[in-house]
Amino acid sequence: MSRIRSARAVRLVAKREINARLRTRSFVVSTAVMLVLLLGYVALQAFLAGDRETTRVALAGQAQGIATQLENNDRHLKIVLVQSESDGLTQVRDGEVDALVSGSASRPRVIVKSTLDTQLRTVLDNIAQQQVLDAQLYSANLDPAAVHQAVSATHADVQALEPADPQAGTKLATGIVVAILLYLSIMTYGMFVAQGVVEEKSSRVVEILLATVRPAHLLLGKVIGLGLVGLAQLAILAAAGLLAGGVSGVFSISSVALGTLGWGLVWYLLGFLLYAMLYGAAGALVSRQEDTQAVVGPVNIALVIGFVAGINLLTQAPQGTATRVVSLIPLLSPILMPARIALGTVEPWEIVLSLLLTVALIAVVTWVGARVYRNGVLRVGSRVRLVDALRR
Amino acid sequence: MTLEIDRISKRFGTKTALDGVSFTAAPGELFGFVGSNGAGKTTTMRIALGVLAADSGEVRFAGQPVTHDTRAQIGYMPEERGLYPKMRVIDQLVYLAELHGLSTNDAHRAAELWIARLGLGPRRKDDIQKLSLGNQQRVQLAAALVHDPALLVLDEPFSGLDPLAVDVLSGVLREKAATGVPVVFSSHQLDLVERLCDRVGIIRDGRMVAVGTVDELTRDAGRRLVVTAPSANPGWAATVPGARVLEDRGPTTVLELSPSADDQAVLAAALATGPVTEFSHRRRTLADLFRDSVATPGAPR
Numbered sequence: 001m002s003r004i005r006s007a008r009a010v011r012l013v014a015k016r017e018i019n020a021r022l023r024t025r026s027f028v029v030s031t032a033v034m035l036v037l038l039l040g041y042v043a044l045q046a047f048l049a050g051d052r053e054t055t056r057v058a059l060a061g062q063a064q065g066i067a068t069q070l071e072n073n074d075r076h077l078k079i080v081l082v083q084s085e086s087d088g089l090t091q092v093r094d095g096e097v098d099a100l101v102s103g104s105a106s107r108p109r110v111i112v113k114s115t116l117d118t119q120l121r122t123v124l125d126n127i128a129q130q131q132v133l134d135a136q137l138y139s140a141n142l143d144p145a146a147v148h149q150a151v152s153a154t155h156a157d158v159q160a161l162e163p164a165d166p167q168a169g170t171k172l173a174t175g176i177v178v179a180i181l182l183y184l185s186i187m188t189y190g191m192f193v194a195q196g197v198v199e200e201k202s203s204r205v206v207e208i209l210l211a212t213v214r215p216a217h218l219l220l221g222k223v224i225g226l227g228l229v230g231l232a233q234l235a236i237l238a239a240a241g242l243l244a245g246g247v248s249g250v251f252s253i254s255s256v257a258l259g260t261l262g263w264g265l266v267w268y269l270l271g272f273l274l275y276a277m278l279y280g281a282a283g284a285l286v287s288r289q290e291d292t293q294a295v296v297g298p299v300n301i302a303l304v305i306g307f308v309a310g311i312n313l314l315t316q317a318p319q320g321t322a323t324r325v326v327s328l329i330p331l332l333s334p335i336l337m338p339a340r341i342a343l344g345t346v347e348p349w350e351i352v353l354s355l356l357l358t359v360a361l362i363a364v365v366t367w368v369g370a371r372v373y374r375n376g377v378l379r380v381g382s383r384v385r386l387v388d389a390l391r392r
Numbered sequence: 393m394t395l396e397i398d399r400i401s402k403r404f405g406t407k408t409a410l411d412g413v414s415f416t417a418a419p420g421e422l423f424g425f426v427g428s429n430g431a432g433k434t435t436t437m438r439i440a441l442g443v444l445a446a447d448s449g450e451v452r453f454a455g456q457p458v459t460h461d462t463r464a465q466i467g468y469m470p471e472e473r474g475l476y477p478k479m480r481v482i483d484q485l486v487y488l489a490e491l492h493g494l495s496t497n498d499a500h501r502a503a504e505l506w507i508a509r510l511g512l513g514p515r516r517k518d519d520i521q522k523l524s525l526g527n528q529q530r531v532q533l534a535a536a537l538v539h540d541p542a543l544l545v546l547d548e549p550f551s552g553l554d555p556l557a558v559d560v561l562s563g564v565l566r567e568k569a570a571t572g573v574p575v576v577f578s579s580h581q582l583d584l585v586e587r588l589c590d591r592v593g594i595i596r597d598g599r600m601v602a603v604g605t606v607d608e609l610t611r612d613a614g615r616r617l618v619v620t621a622p623s624a625n626p627g628w629a630a631t632v633p634g635a636r637v638l639e640d641r642g643p644t645t646v647l648e649l650s651p652s653a654d655d656q657a658v659l660a661a662a663l664a665t666g667p668v669t670e671f672s673h674r675r676r677t678l679a680d681l682f683r684d685s686v687a688t689p690g691a692p693r
Contacts, residue, residue: 005461005464005493008490009491012487012490012491013491016479016487019483020476020478020479199476199477200476203474203475203476203477204470204472204473204474205474205475205476206474207438207443207470207472207474208468208470208474208475208488208535209491210443211441211442211443211463211466211468211470212463212464212491212492213491214460378443378444
């Protein structure tokens with residue numbers, strides 16, 4: 001009987017939190033804002049991965065003979081034929097073309113405004129060297145075509161011990177997106193928990209509630225309710241992100257992507273539970289919304305450290321020892337682990353170990369958090385010292 | 393189903409808030425709980441509701457110690473009023489009713505009932521923060537009653553109410569008591585308590601100094617006489633055995649008689665001074681009693 005009442009109480013509290021949150025405009029607005037940011041990021045990725053800017057090259061006089069060779073060598077070149085060198089010079093000066101090539105094929109002269117595109121330089125060097133080589137071969141009575149064929153058939157036999165992942169870039173991008181989303185979501189909804197606790201204290205409604213609901217159930221219901229709203233928001237974003245990524249070709253909707261998503265949600269739940277308990281306990285220490293920021297500061301800092309360190313480690317040394325060790329620290333795992341999983345650079349035992357450590361920490365934090373909450377939540381007035389809230 | 397507060401004590405740090413407070417409220421009884429600010433009324437009520445834990449002593453309801461489950465049957469109005477500011481009246485009441493164990497349907501029915509009863513109909517879909525203070529107070533009362541409690545504990549339910557709302561609330565409390573529910577409430581409006589309550593308890597510095605019906609409490613404290621003798625000289629009554637002068641303003645004198653004193657002797661003494669235009673017994677009010685018991689020198693503060 002009592003257990004049924006407890007479960008019902010937790011469910012009722014959670015339901016109220018969900019309704020209250022969905023009634024606010026901020027839910028719709030924040031979802032829309034995050035959606036725009038996410039789609040913007042995908043669009044940026046698509047743009048960066050897309051066409052390199054084309055280089056415009058003007059050819060004058062004899063140099064016009066290399067037009068076909070240039071086009072065959074580099075797809076990103078736009079060839080313009082000009083009447084005279086002076087014409088071309090004006091165009092370079094006006095910025096209409098990036099380079100003017102004149103002179104013979106074997107001795108091309110290039111005029112640029114300031115610097116020559118390195119790729120274009122290589123192409124031009126190759127063409128000139130080719131011309132010289134052909135001339136030398138002729139004078140040695142060799143058939144240039146045959147020599148070229150023999151040369152091009154020769155190449156080093158490369159055997160990669162650890163083949164480079166052609167999708168490494170995509171995976172890193174996905175990993176970072178996952179880390180950002182988890183960070184934002186855990187912090188936002190964690191703050192909602194803290195604010196909700198303070199709201200109940202400042203409006204004094206908590207005294208009526210605690211006359212019939214146990215403190216732990218009230219906190220748990222709040223955490224579950226807000227956690228589910230956060231999860232729903234994440235799911236919307238994840239679905240939109242997957243779809244946009246798939247459509248724009250930034251990444252394919254594969255089992256890898258779905259796996260990343262699944263792990264992301266698992267870690268969201270664990271991370272949220274962990275942090276929400278801390279936020280809730282912190283909120284119980286104060287009675288006014290203005291004081292909330294001061295008590296949640298340390299919790300925010302833990303989250304920010306995890307995020308900043310995570311992004312740095314992931315981009316600079318995704319396989320490094322530091323990344324491996326830091327991602328096992330329970331408070332930091334919820335952001336780092338799913339990102340590492342997205343990168344595909346994590347051993348199964350590391351996932352299992354971090355899961356165990358995080359769950360263990362959640363147990364500890366729930367116990368301590370519920371205690372602080374129970375002792376702090378009815379003390380209205382000045383800020384309750386953490387030591388006092390822990391003691392009795 | 394009687395509420396029994398049995399010798400509860402509570403200390404906050406070095407300060408003793410409650411020292412062996414005991415009283416009972418029987419089924420159908422309106423029990424008025426009075427005392428100065430800081431005497432311990434709110435602490436006693438919070439302990440009865442389990443919001444605070446007592447250091448010693450016990451609170452029983454229907455003979456059983458009050459547990460988390462029995463608390464769901466109590467209707468409580470805390471001294472610090474509070475509801476969710478951004479929640480609609482109807483949602484708030486349904487939520488509280490459900491938390492107290494009502495099914496969703498019953499909760500809706502009860503919430504609508506109390507909204508209608510307390511004249512909140514036009515406001516039922518408004519957020520609490522948009523209501524006037526008076527209406528917020530009505531919602532607070534509905535919140536205490538919505539789950540059809542078997543016991544009512546109300547901390548200063550009348551404070552801040554207009555006279556009309558006072559009448560509504562008095563009616564509601566009488567009606568609840570008539571159904572066999574013990575009703576305990578605290579108030580500083582002593583005339584109201586005297587008019588409404590079957591029994592009262594007076595608390596002072598964390599100790600109960602008097603518990604009983606107003607009649608019982610006022611009876612043993614001695615009779616009072618009001619005598620108006622226009623031509624009497626001041627001090628005319630001093631010679632009557634067993635009479636003590638409480639007030640001597642102009643022609644009217646207020647006397648307190650010891651149980652053995654003879655009121656006819658007072659009348660004779662008054663007539664000896666000349667004509668007597670008023671000679672009456674005055675019943676002591678709860679306010680008199682309260683003033684006396686609070687003013688009596690007791691344990692040093």
